């Protein structure tokens with residue numbers, strides 16, 4: 414059966430907007446998310462536009478700060494410093510990837526971890542890995558929410574994560590092995606140097622595919638009754654579309670769907686949940702729930 418990320422995301426956005434209405438009625442200020450976007454990468458433009466729209470739906474204020482590709486690292490760091498010190502801004506993100514002349518790590522570490530609603534700062538990553546309150550990065554948090562809302566059993570389950578990126582693979586593997594639910598799973602991480610990936614996947618009760626390799630997970634890799642979470646969003650040419658492309662996941666959906674207990678589509682699965690997790694983190698930041706002042 415298909416996991417409807419779009420519907421869950423829309424339900425959660427409604428819950429958030431109700432909370433914001435209550436906050437405002439109680440005299441609190443409107444939650445405020447800022448986003449820095451560098452350049453004109455098509456994917457990044459789309460993601461940031463979706464984030465701004467989600468802010469409106471949740472009743473948040475949003476500010477978009479744009480720079481051209483040739484912005485200096487110094488200018489970016491100064492902008493981050495301003496946002497760190499702007500008491501009206503509760504949380505902010507710097508959309509990745511950045512141009513090659515800018516150090517993503519330096520940029521991430523310049524963000525005040527208390528406003529790091531992307532959960533990319535090493536303090537948040539470290540706190541997450543030892544199970545302390547923190548901003549959990551949006552895609553892994555969105556995946557866990559889907560597993561929870563669809564009642565997918567995770568305790569003691571064999572969970573195979575494909576990919577070891579800092580944004581998805583590593584944190585989701587970490588969360589899935591933590592002693593809480595959803596989680597408490599036996600986690601295996603496969604990556605470009607792994608042997609016998611097919612064999613490993615065939616044992617999995619849950620596969621989380623985050624490789625960026627369209628159609629990588631084929632029917633012969635999937636156990637009957639498995640749950641599949643597809644994080645892939647590669648743009649592939651499609652002349653029938655106005656845009657000239659469509660998004661393709663890491664899973665051969667048509668061949669795999671009938672074997673699965675649950676499967677996320679692309680688009681409409683993990684993507685909308687990622688944005689909603691960012692909104693949740695922004696609300697937590699505005700209320701100082703994670704890091705009290």
Ligand code: GUN
Pocket residue numbers: 506507508509510531551552580
């Ligand atoms: N690029 C791809 N995913 C993300 C994300 O979750 N946050 C940011 N800032 N950049 C991204």
